[in-house]
Amino acid sequence: MSEVILSATDIVKSFSIKSKKIGKREQVQAVSGVSLDVFRGETLGIVGESGCGKSTLARCLVQLLAATSGSVSFNGTVITGLPRRKLRKHRREMQLIFQDPFASLNPRKRVGDIVAEPLRIHGFGDNEKINARVRELFSLVGLDVNGLQRYPHEFSGGQRQRIGIARALALNPQLVVADEPVSALDVSVQAQVLNLLKDLQEKLALTYIFISHDLGVVRHVSTRVGVMYLGELVELGDADSLYDQPLHPYTEALLSVAPELDDGTQSTRKRIVLSGDVPDPSHKPTGCTFHPRCPYATEKCASEKPAFVAISPSRSVACHYPRA
Amino acid sequence: MPEPLLSVENLQVSFETRAGVVRAVDGLTFSVGEKEVVGIVGESGSGKSVSMYSMLGLLRETNVTIEGSVKFQGREILGLGDDQMQSIRGKDIAMVFQDPMTALTPVYSVGWQIAEQIRAHGTENKQQAHARAIELLAEVGIPDPARRVNQFPHEFSGGMRQRVVIAMALSCNPKLLIADEPTTALDVTTQAQILELMGKLQDTYGSSIVLITHDMGVISEMADRIVVMYAGRPAEMGSRVDVIRTPQHPYTWGLMGAVPRLESKKSRLVTIPGNAVSPLDVPEGCAFAPRCDHRMDICSTRPAMRGTEHQDACWLDGVQKVTFRSERHSA
Ligand SMILES: Nc1ncnc2c1ncn2[C@@H]1O[C@H](COP(=O)(O)OP(=O)(O)O)[C@@H](O)[C@H]1O
Ligand SMILES: Nc1ncnc2c1ncn2[C@@H]1O[C@H](COP(=O)(O)OP(=O)(O)O)[C@@H](O)[C@H]1O
Numbered sequence: 019m020s021e022v023i024l025s026a027t028d029i030v031k032s033f034s035i036k037s038k039k040i041g042k043r044e045q046v047q048a049v050s051g052v053s054l055d056v057f058r059g060e061t062l063g064i065v066g067e068s069g070c071g072k073s074t075l076a077r078c079l080v081q082l083l084a085a086t087s088g089s090v091s092f093n094g095t096v097i098t099g100l101p102r103r104k105l106r107k108h109r110r111e112m113q114l115i116f117q118d119p120f121a122s123l124n125p126r127k128r129v130g131d132i133v134a135e136p137l138r139i140h141g142f143g144d145n146e147k148i149n150a151r152v153r154e155l156f157s158l159v160g161l162d163v164n165g166l167q168r169y170p171h172e173f174s175g176g177q178r179q180r181i182g183i184a185r186a187l188a189l190n191p192q193l194v195v196a197d198e199p200v201s202a203l204d205v206s207v208q209a210q211v212l213n214l215l216k217d218l219q220e221k222l223a224l225t226y227i228f229i230s231h232d233l234g235v236v237r238h239v240s241t242r243v244g245v246m247y248l249g250e251l252v253e254l255g256d257a258d259s260l261y262d263q264p265l266h267p268y269t270e271a272l273l274s275v276a277p278e279l280d281d282g283t284q285s286t287r288k289r290i291v292l293s294g295d296v297p298d299p300s301h302k303p304t305g306c307t308f309h310p311r312c313p314y315a316t317e318k319c320a321s322e323k324p325a326f327v328a329i330s331p332s333r334s335v336a337c338h339y340p341r342a
Numbered sequence: 343m344p345e346p347l348l349s350v351e352n353l354q355v356s357f358e359t360r361a362g363v364v365r366a367v368d369g370l371t372f373s374v375g376e377k378e379v380v381g382i383v384g385e386s387g388s389g390k391s392v393s394m395y396s397m398l399g400l401l402r403e404t405n406v407t408i409e410g411s412v413k414f415q416g417r418e419i420l421g422l423g424d425d426q427m428q429s430i431r432g433k434d435i436a437m438v439f440q441d442p443m444t445a446l447t448p449v450y451s452v453g454w455q456i457a458e459q460i461r462a463h464g465t466e467n468k469q470q471a472h473a474r475a476i477e478l479l480a481e482v483g484i485p486d487p488a489r490r491v492n493q494f495p496h497e498f499s500g501g502m503r504q505r506v507v508i509a510m511a512l513s514c515n516p517k518l519l520i521a522d523e524p525t526t527a528l529d530v531t532t533q534a535q536i537l538e539l540m541g542k543l544q545d546t547y548g549s550s551i552v553l554i555t556h557d558m559g560v561i562s563e564m565a566d567r568i569v570v571m572y573a574g575r576p577a578e579m580g581s582r583v584d585v586i587r588t589p590q591h592p593y594t595w596g597l598m599g600a601v602p603r604l605e606s607k608k609s610r611l612v613t614i615p616g617n618a619v620s621p622l623d624v625p626e627g628c629a630f631a632p633r634c635d636h637r638m639d640i641c642s643t644r645p646a647m648r649g650t651e652h653q654d655a656c657w658l659d660g661v662q663k664v665t666f667r668s669e670r671h672s673a
């Protein structure tokens with residue numbers, strides 16, 4: 019296996035929120051002790067349903083949010099708790115692409131300036147050098163350079179996402195964290211953006227952390243996949259074997275109900291439709307947090323929290339009774 | 343052959359706007375049989391919602407023109423007055439929307455809202471309607487229905503709210519349920535619950551369903567028949583097996599190729615080049631031609647839907663379709 023580019027140890031992030039009881043505040047733990055390594059050149063996919071902590075984890079990894087506890091190291095240097103000034107040179111190596119290409123681009127700025135912004139902030143060079151770089155970035159992501167002077171609303175959703183990608187790549191980062199980058203796009207446009215991300219990864223030797231709630235999309239792009247539930251990483255493994263033989267009952271259920279093209283003539287898939295809703299993260303169940311919805315749960319699962327352990331060199335799971 | 347429950351003939355809906363005429367729906371013809379699930383699939387802006395709203399008299403804009411024919415149980419309903427439409431909507435034809443709050447109001451308990459719906463179309467008194475509301479909540483899988491019936495929409499999760507809306511839709515035993523992206527805002531495990539529920543209720547109530555979604559996977563799992571729409575026009579229509587197994591229209595090929603699969607990992611997705619057409623200037627000929635890899639001269643003339651059971655609007659001949667489709671599959 020290649021070298022570790024980013025390593026997270028026991029990341030916890032809590033938010034203090036208004037309680038339903040008037041005047042009280044309570045803690046909601048959005049991320050509860052996630053540890054993972056990201057290897058150079060790979061795509062680590064993170065999948066899970068809304069509210070499970072994917073975005074919060076991503077922001078903690080790239081230091082846009084300070085974790086409540088835990089540490090992150092990047093290229094061997096611990097970057098959690100670094101002063102701003104020292105963080106800066108690491109930050110430019112880690113860029114984010116967001117879901118909403120509408121909300122993440124300033125509507126009053128010309129798209130050329132939007133892409134140039136990180137270059138200006140980080141003192142990339144004089145105007146001429148910046149302009150040349152912006153043009154280069156535009157053609158890199160398949161945008162027409164004639165559009166540089168136009169505003170975001172003059173572009174379609176897919177084109178706007180390309181602008182966001184160009185901006186993220188402006189400073190030649192090593193790691194790109196893409197948080198639901200195609201979730202707002204129609205499927206034909208989504209496929210174009212996924213192919214673009216793949217091409218860019220090859221061309222620029224990028225490492226990706228790719229977050230999505232869409233299991234098909236995650237499978238398609240990922241080398242390895244982590245599955246999150248209620249703030250925890252419940253399973254992590256090589257993408258192919260995780261999809262072929264899920265170990266965690268939650269992964270198994272997710273995969274069994276993900277909509278698939280199906281002509282109805284060879285329905286061998288057994289659907290596991292979970293009952294109930296995901297519990298409120300401010301009142302997490304005891305033991306294994308998945309146990310109230312787990313078809314295989316025993317008493318042990320209600321009282322004892324399963325450790326996240328490696329089952330094989332490429333597979334880890336947090337479950338007392340892993341499948342398969 | 344028995345008369346279909348719903349039959350839509352050459353539906354045309356356009357909006358007069360300052361920028362020009364938006365042809366939101368242009369020549370949609372399809373029917374829904376008894377107990378049949380018809381899926382309408384297409385990307386955003388393809389005219390799925392507008393076609394349904396126009397049928398039900400839900401388009402209130404003054405700049406809209408609706409033409410064609412929509413027969414429900416043999417009776418023309420396009421152009422019916424508000425009163426008559428109201429008595430059909432909610433009773434014979436019920437709707438479920440993407441956002442459950444479209445159908446709910448935040449200021450009343452869910453039980454009150456379901457009971458109102460029942461009383462508006464039936465003869466039940468308040469108590470009977472309340473009791474029926476509890477039954478319905480139980481039926482759509484809401485735990486502890488006798489307590490939850492008195493709660494307000496904000497006390498329910500997104501998935502539970504959609505169940506409440508389904509309970510409301512079913513309260514009058516509708517013959518037809520129109521569901522417009524009912525699971526698009528939901529997570530996959532919740533989506534699975536709602537789709538399973540719709541399937542189960544369809545068995546019990548024997549309603550027909552028109553399911554609208556942009557998700558080819560969802561359509562293929564739920565629908566008996568599938569209509570694929572592009573730029574307000576039908577591109578292809580046929581049974582689930584026919585459309586999924588042997589899609590005929592290059593747009594359907596593109597839609598299916600663009601969906602990443604769970605089981606097989608291809609290195610590249612097949613994409614449809616370009617962007618969706620602007621509804622303000624849909625091409626004269628085939629609307630898909632500018633993005634189509636198999637475009638021919640004749641495509642500047644609009645192709646009609648051709649075929650009997652399995653129809654498509656494409657100028658390619660049968661042999662070409664088979665060849666091009668298999669080329670794509672092996673790509
Ligand atoms: N700034 C915040 N303040 C309070 N709670 C938050 C904040 N950000 C996220 N949360 C909560 O943390 C949990 C995880 O959220 P998020 O990371 O956005 O999940 P995901 O990206 O997987 O949908 C949710 O319960 C969410 O409500
Ligand atoms: N009130 C309106 N005025 C003008 N155009 C409209 C109006 N409502 C819908 N449209 C247009 O009609 C087309 C079809 O819309 P819609 O049926 O909502 O698409 P879908 O449901 O398939 O996403 C779109 O191009 C949309 O912009």
Ligand SMILES: [Mg+2]
Pocket residue numbers: 072073074197198
């Ligand atoms: Mg998120």
Ligand SMILES: [Mg+2]
Pocket residue numbers: 390391392522
């Ligand atoms: Mg719609």
